[in-house]
Amino acid sequence: MGRCLTYEVFGNLEEGPIPLRVRRRVQLAADMLTHHFTWTSESLAIDFGDYPAITYSATPPDPWQALLGDGVTKVGGDEWNALLITRYLRWVSTQIPVHTVRAIDEGDYIHAGFMVFRDGNISVDSGMVKRQCKRYKDNGRSDFVPKLEEAVQKACRGEFFRAVPAKD
Numbered sequence: 171m172g173r174c175l176t177y178e179v180f181g182n183l184e185e186g187p188i189p190l191r192v193r194r195r196v197q198l199a200a201d202m203l204t205h206h207f208t209w210t211s212e213s214l215a216i217d218f219g220d221y222p223a224i225t226y227s228a229t230p231p232d233p234w235q236a237l238l239g240d241g242v243t244k245v246g247g248d249e250w251n252a253l254l255i256t257r258y259l260r261w262v263s264t265q266i267p268v269h270t271v272r273a274i275d276e277g278d279y280i281h282a283g284f285m286v287f288r289d290g291n292i293s294v295d296s297g298m299v300k301r302q303c304k305r306y307k308d309n310g311r312s313d314f315v316p317k318l319e320e321a322v323q324k325a326c327r328g329e330f331f332r333a334v335p336a337k338d
Contacts, residue, residue, distance in 0.1 A: 171317040172231050173244070173245055173246055173247065173276045173277045174242050174243060174244050174245065175242070175243050175245055175252055175255050175273060175274070175275050175276070175279075176240070176241070176242045176273070176274040176276075176295050177216065177240065177241050177242075177243075177259050177271065177273050177274070178217070178237060178238065178239070178271070179216075179237070179238045179239040179262070179266065179267065179269055179270070179272075180235035180236065180237060180238060180269060180270040180271075180272065181222070181235055181236060181238045181266070182223050182235065182236065182268070183235075183236035183268070183322055184305075185291045186221075186330050187219060187220055187221060187222060187238060188218050188238055188239060188266060188269075192265055192266060193218045194207070194308075195265060196216060196218075196262055196265055197216070199258065199261065199262075200214045200215065200216060200258065200324060201287040203258055204326050205256060207254055209233075209251055210245075210246060210248040210251060210303065211243070211244035211246045211248060212244040212245075213243070214241075214243055214255060214258060215243065216239055216240070216241040216262070216273060217239055217240060217241055218238060218239035219237075219238065219239060222236035222237065222238050222276040222285070223236065223237040223238075235269075236272060238269065241253055245277070247277070249277075249334040250281050250334055250336070252277065252279035252280075252334075253279065253313045253318065253331070253334045254274065256273055256279070256280065256285075256331065258276065259271050259287055260290055260292065261271050261290075262287070263287035263288055263289055263291075264289060264290040264291055267288070267289035267290075269288075269289065270286050270287070270288055271286065271287040271288075272284070272285070272286050272287075273285050273286075273287070274293055276299070276328070278329060278332060279331055279332050279334070280330065280332075280333065281307075281321035281322075281324045281325060281330060281332065282294045282295075282322050282325050282330075283298075283299075283302065283318070283321070283331060284298035284299055284301055284302070285325075285330060288331050292330050293325075294322055294330075296322075299318060299322060302318060303315050303318060303319075306318070
């Protein structure tokens with residue numbers, strides 16, 4: 171399948187789905203990015219459900235929130251596409267400021283692999299990082315934990331992403 175960036179939008183279950191006018195604006199921005207930039211694997215797509223999902227397969231950010239939308243984009247080894255997606259997700263978080271947008275990178279563009287955006291602000295998804303460290307330890311891969319901890323330290327210094335040169 172190749173390397174992917176997964177993204178999810180979480181919000182309050184009682185507030186219901188993302189309003190249609192906001193969904194349209196978010197989709198228009200995705201369509202414009204798809205049209206104006208070259209996507210080497212897959213173009214950007216985000217799907218908002220008509221009903222908030224109570225899901226047990228994904229681990230919501232703390233405090234618990236309902237899944238309102240999600241997407242997955244194959245980026246392979248193209249860090250420029252990863253950069254475009256994370257910039258887009260940060261912008262999306264400004265369009266839905268009381269919601270949480272989470273990004274999961276299977277590669278190493280996002281240093282810590284897991285991050286959240288809230289109203290344009292970036293932070294490490296500490297819950298996901300803790301669970302990943304536990305998975306490493308449980309699966310005999312404790313040697314990966316120091317690298318993940320180092321990535322979290324970079325994020326604490328404001329270094330969330332790997333530097334990527336602009337492409338033609």
